[in-house]
Amino acid sequence: MKDSIDNNTPDLFAEPEGLPDAHSDVALEEPAQPPVPPIITDEPNGEEPDEELAAYAKSAYLAYAMAVSKSRAIPDVRDGQKPVQRRILFAMREMGNEWDKPHKKSARIVGDVIGKYHPHGDSAVYEAAVRMAQDFSLRYPLIDGQGNFGSLDGDSAAAMRYTEIRLTPIAELLLSELDQGTVSFRQNYDGSFQEPTVLPARLPFLLLNGASGIGVGIATEVPSHNLREVCEVAAQMVETPSFTEAQMLDMIPGPDFPGGGQILSSDQDIRNAYTSGRGSIAVRARYIFEEMARGQWQMVITELPPGASAAKVLSEIETLTNPQPKMGKKTIDQGQTQTKTLLLSLLDTARDESDKEQSVRIVFGPKSSRIDRDEFARTLLAYTSLETTVSFNLVQVGLDGNPMQKSLFTILTEWCQFRVATVEKRLKFRLGKVNDRIHILEGRHIVFLNIDEVIRIIRQSDEPKSALIERFALSDRQADDILEIRLRQLSRLEGIKIEQEIAELMKERTKLEAILASPAKMRTLVAKEIREDTKKFGDDRRTLIQTEKRASLSEAAVLDEPVTIILSEKGWLRQRQGHGIDIATLSFKEGDKLFASIECRSPDSLILLSSDGRSFTLIASQIPGGKGDGVPAPSVVGIQAGTSIVSIMTGQPEDRVLLSNSGGYGFVTKISEMLTRQKAGKLLMTLEEGEKVLPPVLLPSGSLELQRYVACVSSSDKLLVFPLGEVKEIPKGRGVILMGLSNQESLKLVCVFEDLLTAKGVRRGRSIEEAPLFEIGKRARKGSLLNLKVEGLYATTVSK
Structure with missing residues (x-):
């Protein structure tokens, strides 16, 4: 390695500007505490001015916070x-x-x-x-x-x-x-x-084992990492002062947790957390599917994310499948009921089989082997701590002695500076020991060469130490060592050993002086030691890093099966499994009866339309089943008091619907525009005082064409028929005039047909059905009077 580098290349081991010398004990060991200013009292009654008291309180609090963080909570x-x-x-x-x-x-x-x-x-x-x-x-x-x-x-x-x-x-x-x-x-x-x-520390243990702590106004959360990855980066940073943050991020893909698991977050999310010093990543348990006899299978958790345990996961499942009323409530709410129904429809058994050989083994058995495995796993991940979020908050006491949030690159840079300074101190300490030992051995060698004279001086002199120093130009250390030496050490064999040891020490001194004189050699030595320790203690990565989408509650498994949703006139909702339910066998509360029933699949989205023009969305599986009367709609969606449900429907997002109100206005919209995630619903149709929304009409698939017609009947039994293409399509609003109405008149029925229209009503006290005579008119006209008190309209043919 070269002893010097280009002046334009940033030196990773350059001391931060304005800080103490990083090689000094003061900078590396115990930085000075900020002084607490005294209270200055200028008031005649001895009371402190507010400004001075505030300044004192601030400084005192900061000093206290700093002391607590450094002496207890925050790692170095x-x-x-x-x-x-x-x-x-x-x-x-x-x-x-x-x-x-x-x-x-x-x-x-x-x-x-x-x-x-x-x-x-x-x-x-x-x-x-x-x-x-x-x-x-x-x-x-x-x-x-x-x-x-x-x-x-x-x-x-x-x-x-x-x-x-x-x-x-x-x-x-x-x-x-x-x-x-x-x-x-x-x-x-x-x-x-x-x-x-x-x-x-010979290795950066802050990153290897991580740390967590809460101080005064500050906290830290450093995840653990793999020794081989971190230490190879540290070795290269020491060797190459021009080593960049981008190179570091390529070599450290992410944390490595003690319990393994799988990191789901993208590389960019991890990099952002490392570069900013703060962030979070998603971590998931690792699992396998074990095949069993007769086509059965079970899901086995083998690794858990940080903070999760078998007891915690099983406790969460017990809470979800056996929920208790929330504080202030007498019964469990709809959300708890839905979650319970979902989990019980999927999960048959859950047990902990962990032992000494397998530290983590949680077994989940499905209700049926026909359940989709991915949906089964996704549901458990979404509802338990098998999938969690791990926070990053890279705060530590740095080389300047202050706790601060820093990037991963800065942390490693400061540790490398500390390590180089530590090795330099160690070598200087060893060089001092070597020089001292050489000095002593040189004195002993003089004794060996002049043994007879040394013995004579010791025997005859009153002050043998001074005499030896004067005769052989010895130092005090050498003279003291000679006087304390044992006679057995004066043998010829011992003399040979002295010469050999002096020669070896001289070689070591030369080597130490060369390293201390060359920054490049110093860095090479430090990097070599890091790699030697890495080879001895390094191990394989435990945590898998594989980017995947997190399991969300909205995507959790819903058992796909045919269901029938039943709505009573008083707004009670319930679910029955299967299609073709005999409505006559259903029972209702006293004074209540069937309003509507709809056949669908359990994952389907249902739309409730209220009389005040708002739409509400429910998943069919969220409606409770069983043999009871169901639940009132206001407990599931946020229907306002004084309003009623005028329709329940479902369909594909691109399906079109004709909406109308009693004021004679209407428009065409899509099912997708009626869907909403808000419990309070979505305002779909604007109404004026006294108006109500009429039941919507689901249009046949395909584009709007003139051969489809809209039939409107007013409260005075006037009929108007016009082409459907004249109705404007908008997402929401009031719409256009469908039928002109006189004072005190309202629109009561709307129907869409292609070939034949049938009216159901009463004439002269008799209930009849007939195809009324009509002419194709224009939208917004008043229509012609029918010789029938109309109670219903419907098309007798379907779209071809």
Whole structure:
């Protein structure tokens, strides 16, 4: 690697402008706290001016918030640990509780931590240690626990007197360089012990294990990542100062959660979260379908997204299939009923078969093997936490000592700066040790070459140290070492060892000085060490990244079957399975009777049209079935008091409908214009005072043609027939005049026909049906009087 780069290339390891030297202990370890200004009192009665009090309160609050965030809630970008986690790891190391030693009681560790470094409650320290030992909480656990440390289902860990812990091998990457001059130490709370201000992390643990925390006015949510991906990026960033954010995003596809799962969000969504430091992604459980005997099958969940557990999922299903009334209600609402009906129509069994061999195994059995598998899975994903959202909030204490939200690239850049500075300190510390050892060995070598004279001086001199220094030009260190040396070390064999050790140390010194003198060699060494640790501790990715559409409630499975929807005159709705229902067998509440029935499929959209010109949309499957009287329409849709339902209909979005009102106005619109997602409905037809909407007429398929005719009958039994093509097609509004009306007259019937029109009514007290005589007229005319009190109009032929 070249020792220098182009001056125009941005240096990733350049110090931020206006910040302390990143290689100094002050900048890397413990930045100064902002001073709290004193209260300035100018009032004669000793009362503070409002401005000064406000400034003091603001500064005091900010200082408090900063202290809490840094000392408790927010992790450090350098070692990725919060103070309590750092103190637990340090205390375990000091007690020799390392990965190759026997476990120690958790209570012993907790006592040491709160007694020496962390004067807080023992439960807080133990809970932090438990989380560091849970392989379902941390991607790379730092503590090896023995005993009950809780479960994914939310079970608590056993008391600390029962469990035992020790460090894991990967935790050595945080602690191995503590005694090599890499970080500064400070006094503990009572000044009796020393503790490190930060751990000399060899890898970016903030991103490997992630972090979450809530401070004062600030919070963090950093997801875990795969060690191989992150560390290869870190190694290349160290090696190549011109490494760009785009290159990083290509190498880190997304988070890697301890429990696996599948990330559904697009690459762009993930990149946006990484570049801004804030965002969210959708994560789904992973599942398989297991084949069983006689064509049966079952759905098995094998991996869960963060925050989900088998107990939580099964509890959600129990709540949905056995709902309880909401607060302040005596009965469950329509939405709960619909969800219950849907799930019970699909799901037969749900059980947790997780064990030691399979940490996650949730089994769902369908009602029937004929149910579509994808719809079955989509429904469970939509209604439970099997599909969830994971938030990004990349906040950490940076190199400047302040908690701040930063991009992933900035986080890695700051860690790389810290790592290079740490390795530089380690090498300088080692160089000092090497020089000191060479200095001592050179003194011993002088003794070996002049052994007789040295012995004579020691025996005869009153001040042998001064005499040796004067005779052989030794330093105080060398003279003290010679006087303390054992006689057995003066053998010929020991002399050879001294010469060999001096030669080896001289080579090491030359190598260290060369590295320290060359930034390029320094970066190469750091990158090499990162890759060596990656090779030792790296593993395969657990979380699959595959962009897919999220399962939504609107797309959840609905059992597609024939149903009949029944509407009573008083507005009660109910559903019956199948077609061809014998209406005569239906019973209604006293004083009520059938208003309309419609045959459709359970996933179909139904349109209710009210007398005030509003349309409402329902899914057929949302209407409860059973043998009861159903539910009142106002409990399902937002029909206004004093209005009634004039029609219930369904059709394809492109189908056309003729709408009219008692004022003689009307227009043609499409079914798609009548659909709405709002419970309060959609205002479709504008009415004047006293007018009401008439039942709509579903038009035959095809374009509007003149051979189709509109027949209108007024309240005075006048008939007007004109071509359908004269009616304007609009999405909504009042429309055009269909029939001219006199004062106190209203439009009561509208029909569309092609060949033959039949009128049903009463003449001279007799009920009759006949084809009335008429002439094709023009829209908006008054029509001609019929010799019949008309009660109904209908076409006797259908469209060819």
